[in-house]
Amino acid sequence: MQVLLKCFWSLRSPCLFQAKRHFTSPLVSYYEAINLCEKEVPEYFNFASDVLDKWSQMETDGEKPQNAAFWWVSDQKEEVKWSFKELGVLSRKAANLLSGPCGLQRGDRIITVLPRIPEWWLLNVACIRTGIVLIPGTSQLTAKDLLYRLQASKAKCVVVTDSLAPEVDSIVSECNFLKNKLLVSEGRREGWLNFKDLFQAAPDEHNCVKTKSSEPMVIYFTSGSTGAPKMVEHSHCSYGIGFTVSGRYLMNLTPSDVFWNTSDTGWVKSAWSSVFAPWINGSCAFVHHLPQFEPAVILNTLSKYPITAFCTAPTAYRMLVQHDNNSYKFKSLRHCVTGGEPLNPEVMERWKTKTGLDIYEAYGQTETVTICANVKGMKIKPGSMGKACPPYNVQIVDDQGNIQPPGKEGDVAIQIQPKRPFCFFTQYLDNPEKTAASQRGSFYITGDRGIMDEEGYFWFVGRSDDVINSAGYRIGPFEVESALIEHPAVAESAVVSSPDPARGEVVKAFVVLSPAFLSHDPEKLTKELQEHVKRITAPYKYPRKVEFVQELPKTVAGKIQRNILRIQEWKKV
Numbered sequence: 001m002q003v004l005l006k007c008f009w010s011l012r013s014p015c016l017f018q019a020k021r022h023f024t025s026p027l028v029s030y031y032e033a034i035n036l037c038e039k040e041v042p043e044y045f046n047f048a049s050d051v052l053d054k055w056s057q058m059e060t061d062g063e064k065p066q067n068a069a070f071w072w073v074s075d076q077k078e079e080v081k082w083s084f085k086e087l088g089v090l091s092r093k094a095a096n097l098l099s100g101p102c103g104l105q106r107g108d109r110i111i112t113v114l115p116r117i118p119e120w121w122l123l124n125v126a127c128i129r130t131g132i133v134l135i136p137g138t139s140q141l142t143a144k145d146l147l148y149r150l151q152a153s154k155a156k157c158v159v160v161t162d163s164l165a166p167e168v169d170s171i172v173s174e175c176n177f178l179k180n181k182l183l184v185s186e187g188r189r190e191g192w193l194n195f196k197d198l199f200q201a202a203p204d205e206h207n208c209v210k211t212k213s214s215e216p217m218v219i220y221f222t223s224g225s226t227g228a229p230k231m232v233e234h235s236h237c238s239y240g241i242g243f244t245v246s247g248r249y250l251m252n253l254t255p256s257d258v259f260w261n262t263s264d265t266g267w268v269k270s271a272w273s274s275v276f277a278p279w280i281n282g283s284c285a286f287v288h289h290l291p292q293f294e295p296a297v298i299l300n301t302l303s304k305y306p307i308t309a310f311c312t313a314p315t316a317y318r319m320l321v322q323h324d325n326n327s328y329k330f331k332s333l334r335h336c337v338t339g340g341e342p343l344n345p346e347v348m349e350r351w352k353t354k355t356g357l358d359i360y361e362a363y364g365q366t367e368t369v370t371i372c373a374n375v376k377g378m379k380i381k382p383g384s385m386g387k388a389c390p391p392y393n394v395q396i397v398d399d400q401g402n403i404q405p406p407g408k409e410g411d412v413a414i415q416i417q418p419k420r421p422f423c424f425f426t427q428y429l430d431n432p433e434k435t436a437a438s439q440r441g442s443f444y445i446t447g448d449r450g451i452m453d454e455e456g457y458f459w460f461v462g463r464s465d466d467v468i469n470s471a472g473y474r475i476g477p478f479e480v481e482s483a484l485i486e487h488p489a490v491a492e493s494a495v496v497s498s499p500d501p502a503r504g505e506v507v508k509a510f511v512v513l514s515p516a517f518l519s520h521d522p523e524k525l526t527k528e529l530q531e532h533v534k535r536i537t538a539p540y541k542y543p544r545k546v547e548f549v550q551e552l553p554k555t556v557a558g559k560i561q562r563n564i565l566r567i568q569e570w571k572k573v
Helices: 002-007 014-018 026-035 047-060 084-099 118-130 143-153 165-174 195-201 236-242 244-250 268-280 295-304 314-322 345-355 432-437 477-485 522-536 562-571
Strands: 070-073 079-082 109-113 133-137 157-160 180-183 216-221 231-235 258-261 284-288 309-311 335-338 359-364 370-373 384-388 394-397 410-415 443-452 458-463 468-470 473-475 490-500 504-513 545-548
Touching: 026 047, 026 236, 026 244, 047 084, 047 118, 047 236, 047 268, 070 118, 079 084, 084 118, 084 195, 109 118, 109 143, 118 133, 118 216, 118 268, 118 284, 133 143, 143 165, 143 216, 157 165, 165 180, 216 236, 216 268, 231 236, 236 244, 236 268, 244 268, 244 359, 244 370, 258 268, 268 284, 295 314, 314 345, 314 490, 345 359, 345 477, 359 384, 394 443, 458 477, 468 490, 468 504, 473 477, 477 490, 477 504, 477 522, 490 562, 504 522, 522 545
Parallel strands: 070 284, 109 133, 109 157, 133 216, 157 180, 258 284, 258 309, 309 335, 335 359, 504 545
Antiparallel strands: 070 079, 216 231, 359 370, 370 384, 384 458, 394 410, 410 443, 443 458, 468 473, 490 504
16 A cells, blocks of 8 residues: 555645646546546546547537637648537548548558648547557658558558658558558549548548457557667557646646647657647647747747647757747746656756746656656756656666665666556567566566655666766766756767777767857867866766767657667777
8 A cells, every 4th residue: 555655646745736726627537536546447448439529518518618629730820720529520530531441440550650730630539439550650751661660560551641652652562461541632642542532521420439448549669769669559548548647737737728749740749748638638739730840930839829838859948948039928838848858957947047937847658658747836856857657656676676765776667566557558569578578576667777866756867778887987878968968069969888998988978069169179179068067067977088960860759869879889899
């Protein structure tokens, strides 16, 4: 019982109950109780019928504040707005399209590789209504990436726009399981079904399938930051119920909020913050087409539209604070969130100076929902991932799976025995060895190194493979990168180990310079950065090697691939 109570620190603490500022519907309260293990997960659950259709009915009955469910704007200022009722009608048409002309059945898999366009959201809900398993991908995927995903998943249908259709056609002969190709485009293409034509002809009546909570709902390929991408399978209740708590407390959402999350549709954060978290809390999911990340577009949008809550990646916040944003006024914005990679405290301070708002950082993985978070009403410790989120019991463990005391570094782990959390991936699909290897004793090992302090806050050290061991000193790359980003010359950096005959390995920093420093003398700038890091953090952590580069290798989700840089370094030996 003590372990169970420890797991639920957050919703029992006064700071979180102070954050309950608003409308609470029986719908949200019920799923919140499941997150707290006050109620059992129902045997059957379907997000479309049990959540979206319930909001639609409340909307019709006047029991919900008037607010759109979905609000999309394009680069040309075109807008699409749907109520929950309209979302229901349109998603039923899309469901009939999938089960009719596309010939897909419950349990079949479909890969969607679409930019931020309304059809992506319709297909998400349509797949849930039909029991078809959705596999999202980013539009940055190459033909090789697509081939790998189609072959590994055995998907029967792929959905893309004009830009990727030629890539699919170039590899389709090697995809034996693929039955149909669906094109989201105004034009036509030989051998492809056209979404627009089929959607217009599709009826708007559809009976939602009755899915078991444990049935597969979505598969995400991992970012591939530590090897080939793996298929992570989630059930209907995992995401569909699991984001009730983080949506309400981390993102601080209510039915009157307009929430903008900038994530690419191929990244798991888009499902988290552009579908499940806002809609389970009855909020409006705001979307900007945003084909490229442009700080001016982001800032203009925050100024023009009544966006109350905003989420973007730490890299994006770094770019936004470097942009001249003194002329922008965010009249509606009241809450900011980030995740996906560690946020440097320097960036957090600069954002608050310019906007008056804190950034609430959270930590999670493709395999989970939110693991740790800084939530509204909680003291923020800059650089910390926050505290554990229900229903997870998060600990720092050693190589044998023993829980470590506060202040001791180890592996960030989630207890999965004797009872596996419901909001947790079911398996690495078709990879039982990897599934088994992720468990140590009664814990799932995240692959991240961290420390928990005396107050229960977690601190990220680095990926297990990223930690540098130099002459007996263990050095986490993030702390060095955080020190570097405080120097005005540094736009971005990645820190890895580099071979050294005396110390075994040393710290090496790959640095992308800010435009104003591109003409500076590299040798002098290297020494300046080294001395800067010595002043900011423990002197032994300074980068003994510095290399200036134009860009850093990243995954399609935008995460820095330190492993590529590390491999390059060690190949030089």
